[in-house]
Amino acid sequence: MNENYFVKTHALGNEYLVFNEEKTNFKLTQKAIQRICNVNFGIGSDGILLKVPSNKADFGLRIFNPDGSEAEKSGNGLRIFCKYIYDYGFTYNKEFSVETKGGIVKAKIIEISNGKAKIISVEMGKANFHSKEIPTRFTKTEVIGEKLNIQDKEYEINCVSVGNPHCVILKKELNIDEIKQYGHLIETNNYFPNRINVQFAKVLSRSEAEILIWERGAGFTLASGTSSCAVASVLRKRNLVDNEVKIKMPGGELLIEIEDNWNVKMTGEVRQIAAGTLSDELIEDLNK
Numbered sequence: 001m002n003e004n005y006f007v008k009t010h011a012l013g014n015e016y017l018v019f020n021e022e023k024t025n026f027k028l029t030q031k032a033i034q035r036i037c038n039v040n041f042g043i044g045s046d047g048i049l050l051k052v053p054s055n056k057a058d059f060g061l062r063i064f065n066p067d068g069s070e071a072e073k074s075g076n077g078l079r080i081f082c083k084y085i086y087d088y089g090f091t092y093n094k095e096f097s098v099e100t101k102g103g104i105v106k107a108k109i110i111e112i113s114n115g116k117a118k119i120i121s122v123e124m125g126k127a128n129f130h131s132k133e134i135p136t137r138f139t140k141t142e143v144i145g146e147k148l149n150i151q152d153k154e155y156e157i158n159c160v161s162v163g164n165p166h167c168v169i170l171k172k173e174l175n176i177d178e179i180k181q182y183g184h185l186i187e188t189n190n191y192f193p194n195r196i197n198v199q200f201a202k203v204l205s206r207s208e209a210e211i212l213i214w215e216r217g218a219g220f221t222l223a224s225g226t227s228s229c230a231v232a233s234v235l236r237k238r239n240l241v242d243n244e245v246k247i248k249m250p251g252g253e254l255l256i257e258i259e260d261n262w263n264v265k266m267t268g269e270v271r272q273i274a275a276g277t278l279s280d281e282l283i284e285d286l287n288k
């Protein structure tokens with residue numbers, strides 16, 4: 001593998017660039033991440049995944065949002081990373097563990113097509129509703145059905161961590177303009193010290209929900225794995241769904257399974273878009 005080699009892969013239209021820390025000769029500073037993720041001055045991406053060493057799991061992963069902030073976890077990012085690990089021969093096993101800042105997860109390659117991983121499932125860990133641990137500044141132990149005023153709107157919010165923080169709002173109808181207008185205001189609201197990912201969710205049945213996503217540090221995205229896990233957990237907590245929930249997003253669908261002890265499992269597709277090498281000129285600019 002060349003120096004500064006990257007792979008660009010999408011999971012339901014949520015795209016990430018994967019780099020191997022051992023093979024990069026530039027520093028992934030906040031400015032470098034913003035530049036690489038910018039479609040005009042860089043490659044363009046919803047985030048960056050960096051393969052790093054781990055002494056607790058088979059592989060280590062760091063996840064960066066396009067604004068340069070670091071995320072504890074990413075569901076689509078994890079499936080994309082696992083595909084990279086399998087496709088590029090870092091392991092021949094179909095099951096392995098990955099350490100993220102938001103905990104260690106177990107991944108399983110479920111379907112292989114032409115020798116490449118296509119469907120992957122990840123045991124994402126436990127959904128955590130404890131408001132301080134999410135974290136939120138609400139004084140109640142759990143933030144389920146709490147009121148949050150944002151300008152002219154009064155939202156009823158439900159907060160959960162699946163390794164990273166989420167704020168789920170149940171809706172009768174989903175409106176893209178509304179999440180684009182209010183998403184950032186909720187993300188950066190004073191109640192959320194580490195900012196927060198935001199979802200609007202419409203329940204379709206006991207086994208299906210449709211969602212829109214506003215991601216912390218990224219904005220409106222077509223799909224999000226941890227968002228799907230967060231919504232399914234909140235809907236289960238409110239007893240609006242059963243243990244298996246199909247989450248429909250603008251970019252596609254994920255299957256989320258919630259065990260009675262709040263262990264969350266996510267299964268879905270991943271497809272590679274391109275692979276290549278960053279140019280010397282870009283590296284020169286990144287190292288400036």
Ligand SMILES: N[C@H](CCC[C@H](N)C(=O)O)C(=O)O
Pocket residue numbers: 014047065070071072073074075076077164165197215216217218223224225226227
């Ligand atoms: N923006 C998220 C990380 C990416 C999550 C998303 N892309 C996913 O698939 O889970 C955060 O700051 O927590």
